[in-house]
Amino acid sequence: MAQVAIAGAGMGGLATAIRLAAAGHKVQIFEKNEQVGGKLNLLEKGGYRWDTGPSLITMPFVYEDLFRVAGRDFKDYVELVPVEPITRYFYPDGAIFDASDSLATMTAAIEKLSPPDVANYYKYMAYSRRLYDLTAEVFLFNGFNNLRDLRQMSLPNTFKIDPFRTVHQANTAFFKDKRLVQLFDRYATYNGSSPYRAPATLNVIPFVELGLGGWYVRGGLYKLAQAYLKLAQELGVEVRTGAKVEHILTCKGKVSGLRLERGEEIAAEVVISNTDVSYTNRHLLGQKREGWRKYTGIEPSCSGFVLFLGLKRQYKQLRHHNILFSRDYQNEFADIFERKVPPQDPTIYICWTGHTDPAHAPPGSSNLFVLVNAPYLSENFEWTPTASKTYRDLLIRRMQEGGLEGLETAIEVEQLITPHDLEQHYNATHGAIYGLSSNNRFSAFLRPPNRSSKLKGLYYAGGSTHPGGGVPLVTLSAKIVAKLVEQDLR
Structure with a gap:
């Protein structure tokens, strides 16, 4: 011992x-x-409750295995609730798309948005599943701690995991509709990377979420x-x-x-x-x-700018997970990783746990967790109180333009977190949420x-x-x- x-x-x-x-x-x-x-973590304020970090559970077998090793049943400690839709996407052209882990539901949604891409979605998910089968054992369940570990990935399989295209290049090759390309490009941000620089190997993530499912913890x-x-x-x-x-x-x-x-x-x-x-x-x-x-x-991963909003009203168009897409996705990531400044037209993630757990806000109210990707800390931008307030105001305007009318006047409780706060509170170098980005085709090995x-x-x-x-x-x-x-x- x-x-x-x-x-x-x-x-x-x-x-x-x-x-x-x-x-x-x-x-x-x-x-x-x-x-x-x-x-x-957790924030509670003025009768509202917010989770401060991750908001979606995938791969439940990982947690079940952890509790099994200790001789316990995971279900005795945590109740997982399926989320449907997994995410609702709002596009600048007014289109709304509900992503689901149900193949029938997803097929119907794509048929409505872009009929030619239904067959492409089947091909894409087969491709994503193949990436999972090739990488899970090597990249997820084992670590690279010596040369013997590196030999687990044979040379032929190295080419099969699509490391030489970017996420965006691969997604563009699969889908005709640019809105679907943007949707699947977004998965690169799940580990703080840019879809225009990260290897297409990251296209394994859609299978993990849409193929294996997404849950919320009751x-x-x-x-x-x-x-x-x-x-x-x-x-x-x-x-x-x-x-x-x-x-x-x-x-x-x-x-x-x-x-x-x-x-x-x-x-x-x-x-x-x-x-x-x-x-x-x-x-x-x-x-x-x-x-x-x-x-x-x-390169470090991106950081994040977070708003916790307690609203004395609800928005019926919102679901548990929501995305308000930017008009120019490529320019957004150029701001984050090249110019290293907060994007002026950011994609906004809104999590409303009160949609599933009404007790997280007073009756008729809503608890919104609002996150945008932000550059890791550098000399290019300083999150002063004035700069943080200015960016907060920009996000409120952007959400109001995206359909959340009267948002500003509905706020009764509010708190924000900047990349500087993330660095100080969690010892996160440069405020990077995920440590390292995958903006390098060899980053998984490094x-x-x-x-x-x-x-x-x-x-x-x-x-x-x-x-x-x-x-x-x-x-x-x-x-x-x-x-x-x-x-x-x-």
Whole structure:
């Protein structure tokens, strides 16, 4: 049995703690914030409730496996509710499209929008499924921690995963209607990337959502973080919040524990960092590299600008998940990743959990979580209070133009989060939501590995390492880390 210390109680840290505690190890978690869950968190204000991060559940078998390892049934902790439609899309030309994981419903919607693309959709989903079959075992369920891991992807299969076209190039080749191209291009943003630069391999994501299905957690997604915490504590994990890790202690090329901000030292044979890998190396280990580019050579993912709006009215045209598309998608991503400034005509995501859970707002009211993709922090733009207020006003105007009439006057509770806030609150380098972008055809192979190559006993879990960002993937990172720890201890 090993003494394990985990820095960070995000979903990856909690999942790792569950797996190692279930294997008989003594595990402690130290979280600087007062609530666990990392970016999957909760805001309650003025009778309204919002999830502050992820808003859709995919790949439920990942969570079921985690709870099964601990001898529990996932369904005893969390109730998943299918979302239909998964997302409602609003286009600048007035068209409305409901995306569904029902093949019949999706076919009917495409028939109405662009009849020639019905057959193309069947071909596209077969293509997306093929990408999943080729990449899931290598990229999702295993990590690249040595050359043997890299050999899992044979040369012929490397070509089959479509790495040499961009997401946009592949989608343009499949669909005739530009609105459908824009819809499927959007999936590149699920890991903070640009569809005009990311490899078409990311077209695996539509199959994960539209082929395998999308769910909501009854009561809100923060219930999932609370379920992870409850299970970890049932297994004897000690979880300390308000306990900021200041330094990872080392001795002769091995980790020896953690030092907390107030000076307390925690001895451990195994240390797992569930915080941004770049932050870990610069701040917890004292290395001099600055930011993601110098650490990995890869561009950071995009950041986000978030509004939490409590409205004293409801909009009948909205569903649980909604997208108001921009008029010029390519220019939007040029703003984000080339000019590194907030787009003036952004695509706006609106999540209304009150559509499914009415208790999240007072009667007749609505709780809107509004997110737009924003550039990672750089010298090109500074999120001053004035700049943040100006951008907030732009988004309100844009939503009113998109059909949410009277939005400004309906607001009774409001809060915003900027990329700067994300960096400060979650130790996210450059405010990048997903750590690294995939704006590089080799980025999937270049993510920081789950095991440190320099310090024995140090491991990484979370969205900045393999296999990537998003709740199912950070949960899978825990599975990879737990396997590596067991191997190394043996």
